[in-house]
Amino acid sequence: MNNFTINLEREDRKIPLYEQIYLFICNEIKSGRLKADEKLPSKRSLAAHLMISLNTVETAYSMLLQEGYIYSAPRSGYYVSRAFVEFSLPEKEPPIEPPASETRTSETRFKYGFLTNTVDTSSFPFKTWAKLGKEVLYSGQSLLSIGDPSGDVTLRESLCKYLREFRAVDCSPSQIVIGAGIEYLLMLLNRIIPHELTFAVEDPGYGKTRAVLLGGRRKLSYIPLDHEGMSPSCLSASGADIAYITPSCQFPTGIIMPVARRLELISWANEYEYRYIIEDDYNSEFNLMGKPIPSLQGMDSDKVIYMSTFSRSLAPSIRIAYMVLPKVLLKDTRDMLSSYSSTVSRFEQNTLARFIDGGYLNRHINRMKTLYRRRKEFFLEYLKPYLEALDITVSGDTAGLHLLLTMPKALAEEVYRRAEANKIKLYRLSEFYAEESDRGRNTLLLGFAGTEKEDLKNAVDLLFGNLQSGPI
């Protein structure tokens, strides 16, 4: 090959000249027009031929060299690589079209959503959050470097004080691990706790917990609930050694675990050194009846792994959760975490630390509690005539941000059918059992945190209007 004649786009060019040359030669090689071991024109001659600078050709050739399309022989020149030609790409079927299910937002699927994983977004303290975020961003360059895999110590210190004061959690900052969501922290816990131990989970319970643990190949026991929460006799009989519970507000039943049951579970955990209770305090701050219920962790900080999240107290889209580990697990955890990086942006960690330290979190939570309490009262009030007329009983309304409505079976089926027909999202209690069956099909679950009054009214009317009690 004496020289290439390349149609270079010289003016107003989108692709730099060196890249045009590189692409041309690549294509000549790939198409087989340039054969293995064929000599390329010298850099100098090609530059002269194309009337471009030597530099430009040098860049193109060095890219070809780097990627192995050509090789150089000392004092001789550049040649097409033989190795390249020996392998060619396999023939392929045309690619499968990606499923068209993708929507831009998941919210559009429902007209009214009685979701359990949502908050009232109109009250978010945008101004404060923006102000603090800006302060953090301008606080210096140190927040750009890689952080502690357990989370920034500033946030862990803020959390520690906050948890002590508001949740009676007994810990030091070194016991806290911050992560992007409870699911992620569970994935870590699954790696910290010996694989041969079985986890006991509440049944009914939170489906994501089950799925995340099963995805980590963890053995699970499903423990039924009685009116006080996870049944200790069933737990003992199960052979499980790690109990995952939601004592402040059992999800989804809303049961608050009484103190005696708490002590009983703590006794169970103390029977063996390797036993632990995981306390998922997802609803921690939102006991609408008064002061938050003190954490289980505060009763035995050596046996309880405490977990919570800011999904409810701030917003589900801000991915900050945390766990508090017993001291005896710290060494193994730290050894493990040295191979992981924190999953939360240091900017957001520090914004949150300032938000907590400045008292904004507490103020926000109090405002939200008032709002949710009023919303719940309104919801119950608006439901009242229907409840009485249709023989519906309400439960779970003490602590949580959803109601459970239990009703005659035929009525539940009709209401559920209406929900589907009117694009109203609600849940059946049966969905939360490990094995879906008829259990709980006549109990409907309606979250009210994210639904405005007008929507509540409209949805309730659509669900229950013009229904009669008794067989339909």
Next chain:
Amino acid sequence: MNNFTINLEREDRKIPLYEQIYLFICNEIKSGRLKADEKLPSKRSLAAHLMISLNTVETAYSMLLQEGYIYSAPRSGYYVSRAFVEFSLPEKEPPIEPPASETRTSETRFKYGFLTNTVDTSSFPFKTWAKLGKEVLYSGQSLLSIGDPSGDVTLRESLCKYLREFRAVDCSPSQIVIGAGIEYLLMLLNRIIPHELTFAVEDPGYGKTRAVLLGGRRKLSYIPLDHEGMSPSCLSASGADIAYITPSCQFPTGIIMPVARRLELISWANEYEYRYIIEDDYNSEFNLMGKPIPSLQGMDSDKVIYMSTFSRSLAPSIRIAYMVLPKVLLKDTRDMLSSYSSTVSRFEQNTLARFIDGGYLNRHINRMKTLYRRRKEFFLEYLKPYLEALDITVSGDTAGLHLLLTMPKALAEEVYRRAEANKIKLYRLSEFYAEESDRGRNTLLLGFAGTEKEDLKNAVDLLFGNLQSGPI
């Protein structure tokens, strides 16, 4: 019990009155002064006795009820729970003090850090990032609700365009999964890819990859490298079916995989339906020699899982990484992800989307490339007299942001000793092998991305000053 005499703090009180009453009664029960089934004073009588409102006593009693310290008997009153008294907390050893190893920042441990996981932080576009972040925050409430577990479609669309243009990655937004770091995405991949398949990893290679996969109980094969990267014959012989490689810039050797080797590995992957190559493109944008090397994914998008991160192109503290999955894996992935939540804040996802769409990312990368290229040239120039005098050879300097210096063994030991004595952080190549041995002990690895010129000079002088070649 007729009535309690409680010393209430009535003025300037830190604890609300209802909580003071609650706490008093709790303590009476816990201490045993109030016995099981003992009757509490009626709400009305206690309110009168303490001269407080009935409402206050009602709140305190309802908290005690909620938590199970007391029970109520219809038309009779409130009694101390029997159940509570049956369980008492186990006696405990005093808790172990947490290890004192905790420091506020990890950076303080070194005077000079030739780290490989850092960036030049002085060039971060704070102003633009702050401006875009604020725009996002004020763009509406919709970003507060829970997002798509694969990541926001806005960011996936931006990434898709960006990857097409700059990395020759062939994909649609639906193939992208966004997550808080490569480690997290690997944890997900480990759950997507059947557990019985063995992963092949580069040896030497990135330690965190190995640790994260082993932590997920994945079987690993360690595949040696030749001068073109992972050896295909060793890969074939290993029995592994998933090859994890860093073809654009092998970590830590800096080898750029030639196109023939790429094709050979793709042929290997095409031998069986379940085989895949994971392309970790951590250094994607920073080929300092010119245009980035096109991705392996672009050569066979059905067989390559592409992963990359913004740790290098923005900052390691902003936890945004992504993977591009072959279409055939999408259904299983989406089914699985329905039980997970995204690990990246939607605020930051959307800030990044605007940063990419506005062309800021590309501009920033180009600026950083120039800066790093100059820094590398300066580094090499400043090292030059030492290299020549001490018989040190440089490698890995084509694509990456670190240099490998290979030298006589005794010299390497002396330089490493000096590094430790002077608190200079550098690495030995031997640390990156699956099994640490003498291999690579005479090759030192120095990252230069985060080190300013003056520091480079000082550290190089401390490491190599007044040394002589030959036996020391």
